[in-house]
Amino acid sequence: MTRQELLYEIRDYVNITLGLMLYTFGFTVFLLPYEIVTGGISGVGAIVFYATKFPVQYTFFIINAILIIAALKILGWKFLTKTIYATFALTFFLEIAQGIVVQPDGHFYKLLGEGNDFMSLVLGCMITGTALAIVFLNNGSTGGTDIVAAVINKYHNISLGKALIIIDVCIIGSSMFISSFGPIQNRCQMVVFGLCTMVIECLMLDYVMYWQRQSVQFLIFSKKYQEIAHAIATSTDHTMTILDGHGYWTGKPTKVICLLAKKRESLHIFRLIKTIDPNAFVSQSSVIGVYGEGFDQIKVKVKKKKG
CATH class of the missing domain: 3.30.70.120 (Alpha-Beta Plaits)
Structure with missing residues (x-):
């Protein structure tokens, strides 16, 4: 590895770390206290936490470990090395951040106060969407559904935001069938809020990535x-x-x-x-688009010529 390549790698890890810290801030300060369902493995962890109080970071870590092992052959060590780093780092950040925002009585501190669930949702998803874009732009991933989206994006000309929307719909919709979330009206509201988080977060992700590219x-x-x-x-x-x-x-x-x-x-x-x-x-x-060396890859399927 040359000195320049080493500097690029260090820069990637620094920026990934900053992106993960920003994601942790948006998730734990604006989304978790208001029991807002999100997509991704963090969303799965949040659903499990709301239903059972099992810590978000442990669910996040366990599922990521399984997905990383499964995707190792497709994405390779170079991509997954940073994903493994991000998985450990985000687990650590979530552990620390939750300890800060939890009050002595065990409830989360609500920064915007009671009754501002939707405003907190908007702010939180704008932050987390931007954070995800920062991580992706530096050749990293927060793991979880990002790994699945990266696999889809590698072989098909589908933006990361669109790929995440498809996956997140399934995750958010699952909260409708969990009876511990209360009556059906509460679960419908939770799903609607979850769909809003999905749209805002993915739009921010695509916007920031398009702006940079x-x-x-x-x-x-x-x-x-x-x-x-x-x-x-x-x-x-x-x-x-x-x-x-x-x-x-x-x-x-x-x-x-x-x-x-x-x-x-x-x-x-x-x-x-x-x-x-x-x-x-x-x-x-x-x-509109530039494809080739130094820019984006051409992601279309070409029929093989019959020999």
């Missing part, structure tokens, strides 16, 4: 195209295509740099261009 196309017209291309290549590791063109009025030949990059890199690229050639003509446009 947005790509742009640059067309750079400059006499100093070689210097600009060299500067971009050495500072961003992007490859470019040099197109041949000619001016309509002048008829003079010109070179055009065609570059695809992440949107977050735009400011850096503009600075490089302006430093080398302040008079360069630059066109920037958003693209």
